Amino acid sequence: MSSIVKQLDYIFKPESMAIIGASDNIAKWGHMMVERPLRTGYKGAIYPVNPQGGSILGLPVFRSVKDIPAPVDLAVITTQANQVPRVMHECVEKGIRGAVLISAGFAETGGEGEDLQAKVMKIARAGGIRCVGPNGMGIWSAAVCLNNAFEEAPKSGQIAFISQSGTFGGYMSELANLKGYGLRTFISIGNQADLTVADYIEYLSYDDETRVIIVYMEGVKDGQRFFNVCKAALNRKPIILYKGGSSPAGARATMSHTASVAGSEIVFQNVCRQIGFIRAEESFQTFEIAIALLSQPLPPGRRIGILGTGGQGVVSTDACQKLGLKVPELDEETSSLLMKMLPPHAPAPTNPVDFAGSYRTAVDEANVVETLLKLDYIDGVISNVPVNPLLWSSRLAKTGKPEIIENLNKITDEGIKRFCGLPREYNKPIVCVRWYSSVKKDPVADQLTQSGIPVYDTPEQCARAMHGLVNYAELRRRMNTD
Amino acid sequence: MSSIVKQLDYIFKPESMAIIGASDNIAKWGHMMVERPLRTGYKGAIYPVNPQGGSILGLPVFRSVKDIPAPVDLAVITTQANQVPRVMHECVEKGIRGAVLISAGFAETGGEGEDLQAKVMKIARAGGIRCVGPNGMGIWSAAVCLNNAFEEAPKSGQIAFISQSGTFGGYMSELANLKGYGLRTFISIGNQADLTVADYIEYLSYDDETRVIIVYMEGVKDGQRFFNVCKAALNRKPIILYKGGSSPAGARATMSHTASVAGSEIVFQNVCRQIGFIRAEESFQTFEIAIALLSQPLPPGRRIGILGTGGQGVVSTDACQKLGLKVPELDEETSSLLMKMLPPHAPAPTNPVDFAGSYRTAVDEANVVETLLKLDYIDGVISNVPVNPLLWSSRLAKTGKPEIIENLNKITDEGIKRFCGLPREYNKPIVCVRWYSSVKKDPVADQLTQSGIPVYDTPEQCARAMHGLVNYAELRRRMNTD
Numbered sequence: 001m002s003s004i005v006k007q008l009d010y011i012f013k014p015e016s017m018a019i020i021g022a023s024d025n026i027a028k029w030g031h032m033m034v035e036r037p038l039r040t041g042y043k044g045a046i047y048p049v050n051p052q053g054g055s056i057l058g059l060p061v062f063r064s065v066k067d068i069p070a071p072v073d074l075a076v077i078t079t080q081a082n083q084v085p086r087v088m089h090e091c092v093e094k095g096i097r098g099a100v101l102i103s104a105g106f107a108e109t110g111g112e113g114e115d116l117q118a119k120v121m122k123i124a125r126a127g128g129i130r131c132v133g134p135n136g137m138g139i140w141s142a143a144v145c146l147n148n149a150f151e152e153a154p155k156s157g158q159i160a161f162i163s164q165s166g167t168f169g170g171y172m173s174e175l176a177n178l179k180g181y182g183l184r185t186f187i188s189i190g191n192q193a194d195l196t197v198a199d200y201i202e203y204l205s206y207d208d209e210t211r212v213i214i215v216y217m218e219g220v221k222d223g224q225r226f227f228n229v230c231k232a233a234l235n236r237k238p239i240i241l242y243k244g245g246s247s248p249a250g251a252r253a254t255m256s257h258t259a260s261v262a263g264s265e266i267v268f269q270n271v272c273r274q275i276g277f278i279r280a281e282e283s284f285q286t287f288e289i290a291i292a293l294l295s296q297p298l299p300p301g302r303r304i305g306i307l308g309t310g311g312q313g314v315v316s317t318d319a320c321q322k323l324g325l326k327v328p329e330l331d332e333e334t335s336s337l338l339m340k341m342l343p344p345h346a347p348a349p350t351n352p353v354d355f356a357g358s359y360r361t362a363v364d365e366a367n368v369v370e371t372l373l374k375l376d377y378i379d380g381v382i383s384n385v386p387v388n389p390l391l392w393s394s395r396l397a398k399t400g401k402p403e404i405i406e407n408l409n410k411i412t413d414e415g416i417k418r419f420c421g422l423p424r425e426y427n428k429p430i431v432c433v434r435w436y437s438s439v440k441k442d443p444v445a446d447q448l449t450q451s452g453i454p455v456y457d458t459p460e461q462c463a464r465a466m467h468g469l470v471n472y473a474e475l476r477r478r479m480n481t482d
Numbered sequence: 483m484s485s486i487v488k489q490l491d492y493i494f495k496p497e498s499m500a501i502i503g504a505s506d507n508i509a510k511w512g513h514m515m516v517e518r519p520l521r522t523g524y525k526g527a528i529y530p531v532n533p534q535g536g537s538i539l540g541l542p543v544f545r546s547v548k549d550i551p552a553p554v555d556l557a558v559i560t561t562q563a564n565q566v567p568r569v570m571h572e573c574v575e576k577g578i579r580g581a582v583l584i585s586a587g588f589a590e591t592g593g594e595g596e597d598l599q600a601k602v603m604k605i606a607r608a609g610g611i612r613c614v615g616p617n618g619m620g621i622w623s624a625a626v627c628l629n630n631a632f633e634e635a636p637k638s639g640q641i642a643f644i645s646q647s648g649t650f651g652g653y654m655s656e657l658a659n660l661k662g663y664g665l666r667t668f669i670s671i672g673n674q675a676d677l678t679v680a681d682y683i684e685y686l687s688y689d690d691e692t693r694v695i696i697v698y699m700e701g702v703k704d705g706q707r708f709f710n711v712c713k714a715a716l717n718r719k720p721i722i723l724y725k726g727g728s729s730p731a732g733a734r735a736t737m738s739h740t741a742s743v744a745g746s747e748i749v750f751q752n753v754c755r756q757i758g759f760i761r762a763e764e765s766f767q768t769f770e771i772a773i774a775l776l777s778q779p780l781p782p783g784r785r786i787g788i789l790g791t792g793g794q795g796v797v798s799t800d801a802c803q804k805l806g807l808k809v810p811e812l813d814e815e816t817s818s819l820l821m822k823m824l825p826p827h828a829p830a831p832t833n834p835v836d837f838a839g840s841y842r843t844a845v846d847e848a849n850v851v852e853t854l855l856k857l858d859y860i861d862g863v864i865s866n867v868p869v870n871p872l873l874w875s876s877r878l879a880k881t882g883k884p885e886i887i888e889n890l891n892k893i894t895d896e897g898i899k900r901f902c903g904l905p906r907e908y909n910k911p912i913v914c915v916r917w918y919s920s921v922k923k924d925p926v927a928d929q930l931t932q933s934g935i936p937v938y939d940t941p942e943q944c945a946r947a948m949h950g951l952v953n954y955a956e957l958r959r960r961m962n963t964d
Contacts, residue, residue, distance in 0.1 A: 108829075109827075163793070165792040165794070165796070166792065167791040167793065167794060168791070168794045168796075168797065169793065171794065171915075175939060216793060218793070242797075244793055244796035244800060245796055247802075247804055249800075249802070249803045249808075249809040250796050252799075253795050253796045253799045253834050282801075282940065283940060283941065283942065284939065308650075309649040310647040310649050311645070311646065311649065311650030311698060311700070312647070312650045312653065313735050314647070314650075314700060314732050314735045314736050315650065315726055315765050317729065317734075318726060318728050318729045318731075319764075321730065321732060322728075327731040351731075352735050457766065458657075458764065460764040460765065460766075
């Protein structure tokens, strides 16, 4: 453990870095690798390196990494491939311990590139330098605000994302950013000449600020080690996997993309089940599931209580059951209890509980959800009516009766606060569908999100998030009894 | 045909409407039914009706619908259920031809409610009034800007949405609105005491401004008529169906929600296939598929060309193949042709075509897509690199070289214009994944959308949209050969 943490801290928590191949040409990677961390707030020292010297963006350029008059933790290398052996030698001499190899033209190009890559790795290994890449698109590490992968730094968060595709990983990260999901770490792993997915998972499994790991991969290197590392890591935190190349034509594409042998989908599925990954059916579902795992307690079982009005309850129930979750019917006592909380015209309460299209206050909703969470045969709740006072507020605003609005706002605040406290109180998860209430900006959803309740667009997303929680909970229980 | 169009035009294109049960109490439906159309721009006359008289929102209130001194096309009825027979009698006497029954307390409550509903329908039928509901949440009709279903009027568009759930239909519509998808019509169908899903589909199939029909339903009434009507309608436009109650627990929920017998999922699946619906796997996918059908030509087959960088191509390919679409390999001539359009380090062009992480201009992208569309063995294109000059622009903006920026903008405009013209030119569809390029607002995506190219968040959404296009195209070809 300690050795990989120590080694990779030079890469993800460097106090200083040299950008080798730094360039004044804004079209070049060598420019971006200086400009991005500088602009987006990297906390350490940045040393551009280029034999031509001069300055870039106000920073003096060193002719060699060896000329830098201070210790350097990390080298970011963007030179032409044939320069990299020389550069790596100099990094060893300088005592650098980590490298991010952006340069392309190695194993991904076949024959000679493979030899060149082997040569570079030999130098790095002998000199004690661990390498990301080559042929990657950079990293983000919230620990030191080091960003060279993105034009803008991602929102800081507790999800680590390891991606075998630089562009697609970048794209998904930006989509996540747009949805407000924060990233602890992003790694475009490139050719994995030295560090592999297994290494990153091992490292991240010891990082307390990383709560969930997402992996986009197209093939596995060193299956046995991968298996063992993931098994151990899953004891500490969930890993959500999306694998590219699961179809025959997709597998053909992974060959030309990362030279990955995607392998048999059925074999891989079985391995995933054995290891205990949460496997996402679609690429971005990885993030949707992750945010529930970040904030919610693990459910004691797979029996879900659902709150909805009409069709939402139906769609939620379908989605849960298709994923193998259970939606048990309610006992008579609970049904009578709930009847008092629902509008008079609502149907006899069962599961899903139907609010019958009525506008309820946040307190009403908290009461119903609490009633469900109290049941020993309900393990988590999906709520499709997340406190919906906005329509009321906007309507009331037109009447000019400030005392009514004030009272409603008070009830709403009280209800939301209670609602958001329920997962901790009962140690069972809640996930929500937002309710726009005809307003484009949904402050209630924001409030729920800020209080750690995951809010989604659709009932199906909720069901998948709950399914992810259930899967990981079951894995942890299996591990504990092993 | 003409009879249903004539009859339902009174409901969806009324020149005037009476709100019976109009109320000054903002908490009541009788208030919303006046306030919403008034505020959101209904083009006809609004006559509030309430035995107490007075005025509501500046409009004089008539004590009876019979007192209104002008013809009335549509009655929106929100009175208590037991008042509805009397009200319906008066509507008949007034010569009203359409009614939207918001009032609840009918068949959905069982025994007595059923009798009451039958009584109301007898009066309406004898008097020649066609009815929406009862127990519905209203309608939206862009034809006359009539909105009583939503707090804000939806964006006007060419999708009609028939929903058996008022609240969930409303929620999905608002989500659609938020994504910029416009609605021609929304109907919360309620108990379908008179008008059924089949009637609405028949009516909408003759409305030229309706290009796609989306249906959320929980059960079928009068299966044979439904079958025949849909068969005929599908010859004119696509129908996308999402059915609630497809799981056992979901079916239990539809019973208490709309007293719908969800029926055997397998039987229903077979019927859908026979009829030729496009069936969505998830609720909101209905809209995602719809926007492709609105704008794109139908593909001549199911062989898809894919443009992507690395992982995006892989994920797109997987998603296509899982849905039964084909991703054929390219012939050598095309591969050589494409090689000249790609960066030198890109792998040998195959399908998916890999841009190898390079920033391309919109013209480059248009060239590659055009090369694919020209092939007689490619029926449509999914593009994962929709013209990505923004990153360049934002980078270039920092250099202060206006002539470069200007040139890039010119190339971008030219490329986007060509790109957007390709579907018409080759009569084959294009769908895109947006590319944020590290900017939160994506003007290129907006430009594409405005030019009628559907833009999605994920490769999987693109594949589903393309699958919807392929399915409908195949149905039309089957119909033409029958």
